[in-house]
Amino acid sequence: xxxxxxxxxxxxxxxxxxxxxxxxxxxxxxxxxxxxxxxxxxxxxxxxxxxxxxxxxxxxxxxxxxxxxxxxxxxxxxxxxxxxxxxxxxxxxxxxxxxxxxxxxxxxxxxxxxxxxxxxxxxxxxxxxxxxxxxxxxxxxxxxxxxxxxxxxxxxxxxxxxxxxxxxxxxxxxxxxxxxxxxxxxxxxxxxxxxxxxxxxxxxxxxxxxxxxxxxxxxxxxxxxxxxxxxxxxxxx
Amino acid sequence: xxxxxxxxxxxxxxxxxxxxxxxxxxxxxxxxxxxxxxxxxxxxxxxxxxxxxxxxxxxxxxxxxxxxxxxxxxxxxxxxxxxxxxxxxxxxxxxxxxxxxxxxxxxxxxxxxxxxxxxxxxxxxxxxxxxxxxxxxxxxxxxxxxxxxxxxxxxxxxxxxxxxxxxxxxxxxxxxxxxxxxxxxxxxxxxxxxxxxxxxxxxxxxxxxxxxxxxxxxxxxxxxxxxxxxxxxxxxx
Numbered sequence: 001x002x003x004x005x006x007x008x009x010x011x012x013x014x015x016x017x018x019x020x021x022x023x024x025x026x027x028x029x030x031x032x033x034x035x036x037x038x039x040x041x042x043x044x045x046x047x048x049x050x051x052x053x054x055x056x057x058x059x060x061x062x063x064x065x066x067x068x069x070x071x072x073x074x075x076x077x078x079x080x081x082x083x084x085x086x087x088x089x090x091x092x093x094x095x096x097x098x099x100x101x102x103x104x105x106x107x108x109x110x111x112x113x114x115x116x117x118x119x120x121x122x123x124x125x126x127x128x129x130x131x132x133x134x135x136x137x138x139x140x141x142x143x144x145x146x147x148x149x150x151x152x153x154x155x156x157x158x159x160x161x162x163x164x165x166x167x168x169x170x171x172x173x174x175x176x177x178x179x180x181x182x183x184x185x186x187x188x189x190x191x192x193x194x195x196x197x198x199x200x201x202x203x204x205x206x207x208x209x210x211x212x213x214x215x216x217x218x219x220x221x222x223x224x225x226x227x228x229x230x231x232x233x234x235x236x237x
Numbered sequence: 238x239x240x241x242x243x244x245x246x247x248x249x250x251x252x253x254x255x256x257x258x259x260x261x262x263x264x265x266x267x268x269x270x271x272x273x274x275x276x277x278x279x280x281x282x283x284x285x286x287x288x289x290x291x292x293x294x295x296x297x298x299x300x301x302x303x304x305x306x307x308x309x310x311x312x313x314x315x316x317x318x319x320x321x322x323x324x325x326x327x328x329x330x331x332x333x334x335x336x337x338x339x340x341x342x343x344x345x346x347x348x349x350x351x352x353x354x355x356x357x358x359x360x361x362x363x364x365x366x367x368x369x370x371x372x373x374x375x376x377x378x379x380x381x382x383x384x385x386x387x388x389x390x391x392x393x394x395x396x397x398x399x400x401x402x403x404x405x406x407x408x409x410x411x412x413x414x415x416x417x418x419x420x421x422x423x424x425x426x427x428x429x430x431x432x433x434x435x436x437x438x439x440x441x442x443x444x445x446x447x448x449x450x451x452x453x454x455x456x457x458x459x460x461x462x463x464x465x466x467x468x469x470x471x472x473x474x
Contacts, residue, residue, distance in 0.1 A: 005436050007242040007450075081472040088472060096387035105421075145421070149386040149473035150333035152466045153404040153424025155431070157388065167390040184342075184382070187390025188435065194392070195432035198425065198451065199242050213244075214435065229389045235318040235325060236386035236473045 005213040007199040018055035023129035039137045042211040044196035047144040049207040051113040060112040075100035094228040097146045119160020127162040139163035143193035156197035158189035166226030242450040244436040255292035260366030276374045279448040281433035284381040286444040288350040297349040312337035331465040334383045356397020364399040376401035380430035393434035395426035403463030
């Protein structure tokens, strides 16, 4: 029924620069380490390299808290909470996260990386390029590291998907005792991002991983909006 | 640096009954399918089978909404939100989740499974029994399926840990460009639970999985309290 999963970090990728083609970099590095991409793989790429490749970089003095605040507000459509320097906001995409997802780590000094404008388009571009260049049919998840309400610690989640369901709806399926299941919409793209993070390692600078062995039924056209809870249905905003 | 991870579902486990020894059931099934447990594996077991083995079952007519409400309130120390039949509460353990984690699926008709009284103790008992009976040193994560604020879909998270860090603190580590990282406390036990869920499959009734290849530095004495955000530091409660 289920032979299990492999999570394969993609090592040896060169530093990503604006204009780079991530599909080629990822596919080259995967082949170079002896794990070429296969049909029905899901490749997880971090927001950081997607933002760099897409040139989503702006100058920001990390000590200029006013400039930082203005930038966060520009990238947000609604500020939810402030505590000290920390701002929790709803980004222009609808993600709720700290500091509008703006990132200073692993970026050149004096620069900040903004979230991709459209994570689904970023994912789709990579997926289409891999199909065109290599003839492989792989799904793509763009991941980022977000905090959560209620629980300590950060986890990686999806901020863009292509070819893989965001949420798999198991409502109406029956459990192993044939009673109807309730409320089992599983956020598989977020779980895929989290699984990949375990292999990539935060401080090791590994920006991509292959998740191999996912349920074939989960591969379909998809959108990150499946994972975004509209404010009106959210009890905690 | 990182050879990747394998997530191996443990198939063929018999239905768990009160008083069963999960360590023996898990180890037997793992060996029976040709993937015996190894040192430095992390075994993820679902709340459902832990609650069953520990006899955390109560009679509950699923159509008696009043009785259901009373039970949820008994298992909670604070009700956070109500909407229709849905109650979001802080359980006696400090978890924030729907319906105090009480579960009707995959349980005998007319019965409900409560959360384990102490998920860390549940995990530690399994870990100690595996060491005593098999001589293997494996970490244990007890997982459950929770909703989130802000994002649609459920993910599996940890509700008990033994031998594996809940949160890995990378603050003070440096990123690949030697700048100090901020706020990178990674919730590895939650990511391990999420990764395992991808292999277990919600409707397939697979109640355990092996996560193999985790960073050896993450194996240490631990507590689920690492993952519980105290109400006073939570901006969304």
